[in-house]
Amino acid sequence: MSAPNRELPALVDWVLVPLANLAVAFLVSGLVVLAIGENPLEAVAIMLRGALGYPEGIGFTLYYATGFVFTGLSVAVAFHAGLFNIGSEGQATLGGLGVALVCLTFDGAPWWLVAPFALAAAALFGAAWAFVPAWLQARRGSHIVITTIMFNYLAATLMVWLLVEVLAEPGSMSPETKTFEPATRLPFLREFLMPFGVDLGQSPLNPMVFVALLAAVFVWLLVWRTKFGFEMRTVGQNPTAAVYAGIDPGSVVIVAMLVSGALSGLMAVNEVMGVQHRLLLEFVAGAGFVGIAVALMGRSHPVGVVLSAALFGILYQGGAELSFEKPSISRDMIVVIQALVILFAGALEHMFRPAFARLFARTETGSPRP
Amino acid sequence: MQGPNRSPAAPAPGADARPPAIEFVGIDKRFGATHANRDIHLTIEAGSIHGLVGENGAGKSTLMSILYGFYRADRGDIRVNGRTVDIRSSAQAIAVGIGMVHQQFMLVDTMTVLENVLLGAEGSFMLAPAEKRARAVLARLAADYDLEVDADAIVGSLSVGEQQRVEILKTLYRGAEILILDEPTAVLTPAEVEHLFRILRRLQGEGKTVVVITHKLKEIKAVTDEVSVMRKGEIVATFPTRDTSVEALAEAMVGRRVLLEVEKGPSVPGAVELAVEHLTLKDRRGVVVVDDVSLEVRAGEIVGIAGVAGNGQSELMEVIAGIRHASSGRIRLGATDITTLDPSEIRDLGLAHIPEDRHRMGLVLAFTAEENLMLGHQDDPRWASGLLLDTGALRHTAEAEFAEFDVRPPDPALRTALFSGGNQQKIILAREIGEAPKALIVGQPTRGVDIGAIEAIHRRLIALRDAGRAILLVSAELDEIRSLADRILCMCQGRITGECRPDASEAEIGLMMAGLTGGTAMEARS
Numbered sequence: 027m028s029a030p031n032r033e034l035p036a037l038v039d040w041v042l043v044p045l046a047n048l049a050v051a052f053l054v055s056g057l058v059v060l061a062i063g064e065n066p067l068e069a070v071a072i073m074l075r076g077a078l079g080y081p082e083g084i085g086f087t088l089y090y091a092t093g094f095v096f097t098g099l100s101v102a103v104a105f106h107a108g109l110f111n112i113g114s115e116g117q118a119t120l121g122g123l124g125v126a127l128v129c130l131t132f133d134g135a136p137w138w139l140v141a142p143f144a145l146a147a148a149a150l151f152g153a154a155w156a157f158v159p160a161w162l163q164a165r166r167g168s169h170i171v172i173t174t175i176m177f178n179y180l181a182a183t184l185m186v187w188l189l190v191e192v193l194a195e196p197g198s199m200s201p202e203t204k205t206f207e208p209a210t211r212l213p214f215l216r217e218f219l220m221p222f223g224v225d226l227g228q229s230p231l232n233p234m235v236f237v238a239l240l241a242a243v244f245v246w247l248l249v250w251r252t253k254f255g256f257e258m259r260t261v262g263q264n265p266t267a268a269v270y271a272g273i274d275p276g277s278v279v280i281v282a283m284l285v286s287g288a289l290s291g292l293m294a295v296n297e298v299m300g301v302q303h304r305l306l307l308e309f310v311a312g313a314g315f316v317g318i319a320v321a322l323m324g325r326s327h328p329v330g331v332v333l334s335a336a337l338f339g340i341l342y343q344g345g346a347e348l349s350f351e352k353p354s355i356s357r358d359m360i361v362v363i364q365a366l367v368i369l370f371a372g373a374l375e376h377m378f379r380p381a382f383a384r385l386f387a388r389t390e391t392g393s394p395r396p
Numbered sequence: 397m398q399g400p401n402r403s404p405a406a407p408a409p410g411a412d413a414r415p416p417a418i419e420f421v422g423i424d425k426r427f428g429a430t431h432a433n434r435d436i437h438l439t440i441e442a443g444s445i446h447g448l449v450g451e452n453g454a455g456k457s458t459l460m461s462i463l464y465g466f467y468r469a470d471r472g473d474i475r476v477n478g479r480t481v482d483i484r485s486s487a488q489a490i491a492v493g494i495g496m497v498h499q500q501f502m503l504v505d506t507m508t509v510l511e512n513v514l515l516g517a518e519g520s521f522m523l524a525p526a527e528k529r530a531r532a533v534l535a536r537l538a539a540d541y542d543l544e545v546d547a548d549a550i551v552g553s554l555s556v557g558e559q560q561r562v563e564i565l566k567t568l569y570r571g572a573e574i575l576i577l578d579e580p581t582a583v584l585t586p587a588e589v590e591h592l593f594r595i596l597r598r599l600q601g602e603g604k605t606v607v608v609i610t611h612k613l614k615e616i617k618a619v620t621d622e623v624s625v626m627r628k629g630e631i632v633a634t635f636p637t638r639d640t641s642v643e644a645l646a647e648a649m650v651g652r653r654v655l656l657e658v659e660k661g662p663s664v665p666g667a668v669e670l671a672v673e674h675l676t677l678k679d680r681r682g683v684v685v686v687d688d689v690s691l692e693v694r695a696g697e698i699v700g701i702a703g704v705a706g707n708g709q710s711e712l713m714e715v716i717a718g719i720r721h722a723s724s725g726r727i728r729l730g731a732t733d734i735t736t737l738d739p740s741e742i743r744d745l746g747l748a749h750i751p752e753d754r755h756r757m758g759l760v761l762a763f764t765a766e767e768n769l770m771l772g773h774q775d776d777p778r779w780a781s782g783l784l785l786d787t788g789a790l791r792h793t794a795e796a797e798f799a800e801f802d803v804r805p806p807d808p809a810l811r812t813a814l815f816s817g818g819n820q821q822k823i824i825l826a827r828e829i830g831e832a833p834k835a836l837i838v839g840q841p842t843r844g845v846d847i848g849a850i851e852a853i854h855r856r857l858i859a860l861r862d863a864g865r866a867i868l869l870v871s872a873e874l875d876e877i878r879s880l881a882d883r884i885l886c887m888c889q890g891r892i893t894g895e896c897r898p899d900a901s902e903a904e905i906g907l908m909m910a911g912l913t914g915g916t917a918m919e920a921r922s
Contacts, residue, residue: 251784253774260771264760269719270751271772272740 038382040330044323044371046378048337051370055363064355069348076347077340083347085216085229089301091332091339092231095238096293097317098335099245100286102326104170106249107282108262113159113174114290115314116181117152121291123188124151125298126203126305130193134207137299141212144299145237145292152291153284155181160283164276170283182308189307202306212300232300234292238335241289242328248285249328258282290314319368334371341367414442415478417574417605418463418494423472425458432458434629436472440574440622445596445606447616447637450626450649451705451872456609459626460576464489464496476574495567499579501559505552509545509562510534513569530569537568541598542591556681557588564595574605581615593619611649611704612889613642613910625649646906649704650874660858663882666695668728669835669866670716670747675725677708677715677890685711687890688725693835693866698857700881700898701870703909708890709870710752713839716868717749718742729835743772748828752839752870758824759812766794766808769827797826802852818849825856835866842876854880874905 056066077087097114104111124147132140159173189201198204212233216226249255260268261278268275297309316338323337324330345360370377416439423436432455440446450456461467463474465483473480476492483489489496503512510530518526531547538544545554545561554562560580567575577596581589596606596619610616616623617637624634625648633648670693677686686708693699701709714720716727718739727735734742743749751757759768770779770790778793779786794808803815803822812820821841829836841857842850857880861867871877877884878898886894888911896904 247784251787253780253785256767256770256774256785259763260760263762264756266757267760267771270717270739270749270757271774272718272738272743273774274738 038386040325043378043382044325044330046382047323047370047374048367050378051363051367054370055366058359058362058366059355062354062359064352069352069355072348072351073340073344075344076351077344081225082227082229083343085226085231086346087336087339087343088235089229089231089296089339090342091335092235092238092296093293093313094316094320094335094338095242095332096289096296097313098320098324098331099241099317099328100289100293101317101321102324102328102331103245103249103258103289104282104286105321105326106255106262107258107278108265109163109279109282109286110171111156111174111283111286111290112171112318113156113177113287113314114293114317115310115312116174116178117155117287117290118293118310118314119178119181119185120155121148121152121294122298122305122309123185124148124291125294126193129206129210129299130203133210136209137212140210141295141299144295148291148293148295149288150291152289152294153287156283156287156290157280160280160287163283164279170279178314185307189305193305200306203304205304206299210299211303212295214300230301232296234296234300237292237295239332241292242332245289245331246328254278254281290317316364319371323367323371337367338364416440416475417442417444417477418607419473419475419478420459420463421473421475423459423462423469423474425462425467425469431629433462433469436631438624438631438634440605440607442477442605443600443603444621445600445608445619447620447623448607448609448626449611449613449616449623449645451611454626454649455629456626457578458629460496460578460607460609464494464576490567490570490572493571493573494576495570495572495574496576497560497563497567497578497580501563503551503559503562506550508548508550509554509565510547512551512562513547513566515566517570533569534565537565540602541568542595543568555588557584557591560584560588560592561595572604574607575599576607576609578609579611580608581610581612589615611706613645613649613704616645617642642910643903643906646704646910647902650872650906650909658854658858658879660880661862663697663861665697665882666864668692669695669730670837670868671726671728672712672716673726673728675712675715675727676723677711677720678723679711685890686715686722689887689890689892690725691868691885691892693868695834695866696861696864697882698861698867698869698880700877700884701868701887702874702877702884702905703872703887705872707888709887710839711890712887713749713752713837713868713870716837717747717751740772740775746834748831748833748836750824750828750836750838750841752843754817754820754824759820761811761813763812764809765798765803765812765815765823766790768812768823769794769797769808771827773827773831797830798823800830801826801856816849817843818845818853821845821853822849825853829856829860832863833865835868836860837868837870839870840872841869842871842873874902874909878905 059066059069076083078084097118100114100117101111125144128144128147129140132143155177159170159177162168162173163170186201189203193203194201195204215231215233216229219226249259257268257273257278260271260273261275265275293310293313298305302309320331320334320338323334341364345363348355349357349360418440420436420438423433425433436459448456458467462469463483465485465488468484474483475481476494481492483492504515510527513534514526514530520526534547543561543565545558545565551559551562564575580592584592599606608620620637622634623637623640623645625632625645627649672689672691675686675689676684679685689712691699703709711720715722718734718737718741722735726733729742729745729747732745734745755761760771774780779790791808795806798806798808801822803819803826812823815823838857841853845853857867869877869880881898884896884898884900884905885892886905886908888909893911894908896908
């Protein structure tokens, strides 16, 4: 019975188990593709080619991954404090509001002047949206899973009201703000790379991909190299020991959620300032929820989060290509494949661990016991 | 005292030729490295009230959980009414007539008594006929066993004693012939305890068998026919209750062990470092767990608190360390009133705390050893002066401290869970006394620690005393207290029941641990 808790070699724990989960997810996906009468190997080839086979595809893959890195880091930080933040979607939505307000205020100013304010506003609005559930959890014991889910709905409703009644462009029928002036938009990387002969096509990759990597470094430092990170991990691992050590778990929960919300909020800069150039409804498009899978698969470690965000970027971009090339494999089919990856890599993460544990327990003792 | 007696005791008074209600034959159970039950042989006569005593962690609850189908024994058989049974679930336990009243009640607070009794035993698709039937049965049970409870009352609104009666009614409604009560008096007022004992005797009068798990020896004396003592997973003795005494039971529970010799000179007590005045703590339910405790610890002395585990010692330590806050009374450290301070403020004033449960409180097992060295000292300027932690300084300190305290392996980056119990305790010791605190409170310093480490830990504590620090020691190991402490206080049911010198006889200490002093002890003995 103690087998699942056994210590596994780091290589097994960090590489082999996730790979096994991923392999099974793809195997089952392959069976589904087979069932609708297509060749799974061909499907995989199309997906990989679509996501990684040419510069424009890579651009799209990295653009998707950028958003997932932010939401994945957001969920991961909360995990370290023992919190399950389901509210990335709503926090990113509010982050978008912050970005739009800044960009509309300074509309026409050069992007490099506006960007710092946009980043700050995104983080601030995302954190503010996380604050209420965090405070309720810390001081009133309301479960953060429930409250953050409710706040996702509140964010969506708030956005509809704002975009219909308050922020909509006068005379426009669509629920969105006016488009930012070209000077205020984040530049596309394709513009920088074109002179070097790299054609990213129409891919919307923008400088936020670098901010995402910086955020990953920041999270690593915060969690493993600061006093607050230490306190946060203590609260997440053993709240009783935290109280013994003179840490107030409530304060830690609140600050951890503020950081988590801020990271989710930053995701909006990529979308609103970098791609859509206006605030519109549902621009987060599920990235908040994908962040949960990314954090689970990445073991809440920034390196893992970056890698699994890249994987989900491949799935999104490759999936889009696949449904384009194989009309019988619809967009919904891609959702199924993504769901299987989430199921095996996230929800069933521990399914193969006992088997690996037994395997390694045996090899450690030398030979199988009779 | 009577020697350990493994064979079944003489039949209880009034027992006829019925087969024993329960027989455990060679029950053995391990949880990983913990041997929770070792080769248990125990016979519980039909129609008797049988007490099962032992300290927390002695294996009582494991044994009863095996009987009730929560766990499966690794080896051994269980016979109920003479027939070997294989109980794999609580449903099967109920089917063979075993009912259990858990320490934590398994009731739905928002339902009525009637609904709770019916829960899981509805017997029909529609509720109305079952409710009618149950109402009649409840009325009869109430009359037969003194178990009166308003069938339509909401359970959450009942007193703890009434809730317990509902639990007993639940088991009887399901046809239980054998009742197991786990720590039934832990949360009851004295009047409710009296009532419970009346109920138990009525049940016995109707031919039912009752097993009471407890660590309160007075109650065993008051209500049981036979009593078995468990220690470290073994049944060490079974006595007919009338032939035994509270002291003998206390001694059997705590056990005679080889006295570990600790070299120490006489203490030179200085000024009072830690003073506790009329400290009272009530838990969330309002039960008094620490009751008007006053004590003083002087610089250069070790004061030991002896007592059967679960008599308020743990809570007393947590209140002193600031983890819980006193309901009334005062605590002083040196000249400072620390009653309302939080744990980090108290630690900063120079009170170190080695908690009794290192896995639950003293360590974060998933952390590396050096990270645990920082626990509670995360503000220490040695590594927390800058924006980022100075991991180099932490590593350096850890290496020095681990060498000093002989932590093996001396690898600060190793996960704490992978160290042995003794070395985990040494990590805590390095953290808590490495910085030479003014005063130290220590709980169970050598629980689950191998002999070699025990000696090292004891020597450390004596050295700290000789350096003029005040130490308050709580331990369930009487030998440990006697060999380390300069003064011994005994604690029972939240109160300090006596003080003695470490050379007092074991019988004398046992008496005080049982909460009996002078005349009352003579009464209980008769």
